[in-house]
Amino acid sequence: MSDRPAPTTAICTADATSITIRGESLVDDLIGKLSFTEMILFQMLGKKPTRSQTVLLDAVLVTLMEHGFTPSAIVTRLIYDSAPEALQSAVAAGLLGVGSTFVGTMEGCAVLIDEMLAAPEGVQARAAAIAMRFRAERRPLHGFGHPYHKPDDPRPARLFELAAGEGVPGRHITALKTLSIEVDRVYGRHITINATGAIAAVLGEIGVPQVVMRGIAVISRCAGLVGHILEERERPTARHIWETVEHGIAYVAPPSAGGSAAG
Numbered sequence: 001m002s003d004r005p006a007p008t009t010a011i012c013t014a015d016a017t018s019i020t021i022r023g024e025s026l027v028d029d030l031i032g033k034l035s036f037t038e039m040i041l042f043q044m045l046g047k048k049p050t051r052s053q054t055v056l057l058d059a060v061l062v063t064l065m066e067h068g069f070t071p072s073a074i075v076t077r078l079i080y081d082s083a084p085e086a087l088q089s090a091v092a093a094g095l096l097g098v099g100s101t102f103v104g105t106m107e108g109c110a111v112l113i114d115e116m117l118a119a120p121e122g123v124q125a126r127a128a129a130i131a132m133r134f135r136a137e138r139r140p141l142h143g144f145g146h147p148y149h150k151p152d153d154p155r156p157a158r159l160f161e162l163a164a165g166e167g168v169p170g171r172h173i174t175a176l177k178t179l180s181i182e183v184d185r186v187y188g189r190h191i192t193i194n195a196t197g198a199i200a201a202v203l204g205e206i207g208v209p210q211v212v213m214r215g216i217a218v219i220s221r222c223a224g225l226v227g228h229i230l231e232e233r234e235r236p237t238a239r240h241i242w243e244t245v246e247h248g249i250a251y252v253a254p255p256s257a258g259g260s261a262a263g
Contacts, residue, residue: 010046022046037061040219045207052166053206057216059162060199063155064103064220066227072097074241076225081238087229094225095218100142103217109143109176109200110210116175127179131186143176143197144183151190156198163202172204 012021019026022042034042037058041049049057067073076094083089098104112130119126134141146153160173176197184190196217203213232238 011043040216041206044212049206052168055166056159056163056168056202056206057208059159060202060216061220061223063159063195063199064217065224067103067224070097070102072102072221073225073228076228077232077238078241080229080232081236081242087226090229091222091225094228095221098214098217098221103196103221104214105142105194106196106200106203106217107142107210107214109197110204110213112143112179113172113175113200113204114210116179117171123175123178124182127175127182128186130179131182135186141183141191143200144180144191144193146192146194149192149194152192153194153198155195156193159195159198159202163205168202168205170205172201173198176201 010022012019014020021030024030024042030039030042034048035054035058038049038054041053041057072094075097076090079093080087080090100108115130116123116126131141149155163170163173176193180191180193199216200210200213203216204210208216
């Protein structure tokens, strides 16, 4: 027999007449009394959320839901066209694109914010060191830059405004803004804080751990992809996308093709 303690869960249990989630009755205490946003926080963190947590998570979910024809939406539409009987497969395919390039980059930015907040030399000094490190290594700086929104992404300002109105402590947001100042100084030009950078700071303010922040993007993006599937049924694009790629990418034979064999 193993000496390891038996595993347990504190999330959910059920019997013949009841379902209990985090110590509360699903039927008597949660259905009709908690919104979906409140339930996300309650199920995840194990306690009823405050108004500020609910308002800010709701704002984050709205911010992340739709990004147009990005790879995740394109993949979802193509897979739905291939297997319309399996809507869940199309959504799952699109969710695989929530990563370190699109949608899920708040995770990387949150790591930097946590690093600044824990730095013994202080936030400003560590922010300068981070900016210099990333520039020297020529690595993408998660939470900064945008191909279209220049000079500034409009979404962070709105999220920070909401956070200030809710009276959150502001440590994570202040750290991110400090990093922004140092990034501009070190790079010698203005680089906007983008939406996922702002979201990393806002989620930190309401107590969402960095290790599951990308999961918030998954939850929101899931709803957005369902919307793309419904539009794909009504205004199909998948075949056009397929044909565009098929006709737009030319075949180029390898140099050895068609050559005579040595003899």
